[in-house]
Amino acid sequence: MRRRILVAGLLAAPALARAQQAAERGFPERPVRLVVPYSAGGVADTVARILQPKVAEHLGQPLIVENRTGASGAIGAGFVAQAAPDGHTLLLEGATSITGPLAHRGLPFDYAAMPHVAQITAAPYVLGVRAGFPAEDLRGFLAEARRRPGEVTFGTPGVGHVGHLMGELLQSLAGVRLEHVPFRGGADAAREVQAGRVDSCFISESSFTPVLRSERGKAFGVTGAERRPNLPGVPAIGEILPGYELSTWMMIFSPPGTPLALRRRLAAAFAAAVTDPELARRIEASGNDPVSRGPEEAEALWRREREKLTALMRRAGLAQG
Numbered sequence: 001m002r003r004r005i006l007v008a009g010l011l012a013a014p015a016l017a018r019a020q021q022a023a024e025r026g027f028p029e030r031p032v033r034l035v036v037p038y039s040a041g042g043v044a045d046t047v048a049r050i051l052q053p054k055v056a057e058h059l060g061q062p063l064i065v066e067n068r069t070g071a072s073g074a075i076g077a078g079f080v081a082q083a084a085p086d087g088h089t090l091l092l093e094g095a096t097s098i099t100g101p102l103a104h105r106g107l108p109f110d111y112a113a114m115p116h117v118a119q120i121t122a123a124p125y126v127l128g129v130r131a132g133f134p135a136e137d138l139r140g141f142l143a144e145a146r147r148r149p150g151e152v153t154f155g156t157p158g159v160g161h162v163g164h165l166m167g168e169l170l171q172s173l174a175g176v177r178l179e180h181v182p183f184r185g186g187a188d189a190a191r192e193v194q195a196g197r198v199d200s201c202f203i204s205e206s207s208f209t210p211v212l213r214s215e216r217g218k219a220f221g222v223t224g225a226e227r228r229p230n231l232p233g234v235p236a237i238g239e240i241l242p243g244y245e246l247s248t249w250m251m252i253f254s255p256p257g258t259p260l261a262l263r264r265r266l267a268a269a270f271a272a273a274v275t276d277p278e279l280a281r282r283i284e285a286s287g288n289d290p291v292s293r294g295p296e297e298a299e300a301l302w303r304r305e306r307e308k309l310t311a312l313m314r315r316a317g318l319a320q321g
Contacts (some may be wrong), residue, residue: 048065249301
């Protein structure tokens with residue numbers, strides 16, 4: 001074990017030196033890759049592609065969005081964790097960077113070791129329900145779940161994803177039992193609800209919007225503290241279930257060892273994109289609140305959220321070990 005650690009350190013030293021040199025001269029030197037660990041059409045992919053041109057403009061290099069799906073985001077995150085710490089490979093991830101490791105012990109990388117670049121959004125999710133479900137609102141949905149314990153299904157972007165935790169929190173507070181159906185991303189869960197093969201889902205507003213437009217489903221609730229401007233007629237779940245509130249966010253992460261100077265340069269580019277009035281409107285239209293926080297602020301928020309979500313995961317029985 002000790003030998004492997006020493007070899008890894010020796011191998012990493014030249015990469016770290018090159019990264020520091022890059023921070024001191026013109027960066028970036030080539031296109032920057034932003035890995036989205038969820039399916040195309042989902043909220044993370046949508047936000048990444050909204051920001052893509054403006055971030056590229058401020059970096060002076062193309063920003064390439066690459067979808068690497070699977071294992072509730074761990075496939076894409078693991079890829080970035082192994083990348084060179086030179087600022088040219090980044091990860092877009094949300095609260096699953098906290099909930100995922102709690103649900104899946106033994107991941108071959110550590111999210112906590114991946115330095116933060118920026119926070120770019122904050123948002124609740126929606127409880128979306130298929131057309132034809134025998135209920136018209138959240139109270140009816142819960143009544144049907146009580147009538148048929150373990151038969152009503154809910155889809156999420158994966159086991160241990162924050163959407164999974166949102167479903168578990170609903171069950172705990174309402175005293176119902178649902179059947180979890182994990183997918184590779186919110187867009188996949190939305191398509192199954194739209195097709196009528198899954199009863200409901202906890203996914204982003206952006207991912208569920210195509211279902212609403214097709215009139216093949218309804219939104220019964222939002223997971224945040226308040227109603228959303230895009231869905232004024234949809235109650236916050238906490239209006240029916242006091243104490244229910246759980247939102248998420250998106251942050252940009254970098255490989256372990258990425259120098260702060262590079263991360264600040266990247267954060268400035270994302271800040272310029274997020275605060276652009278037209279792009280901010282498009283982010284809001286996707287159901288997200290634009291946020292601009294740099295490396296230090298993003299890390300501080302992440303650590304606070306880790307304490308809160310860890311407690312919720314343990315209470316819900318989702319945390320292993």
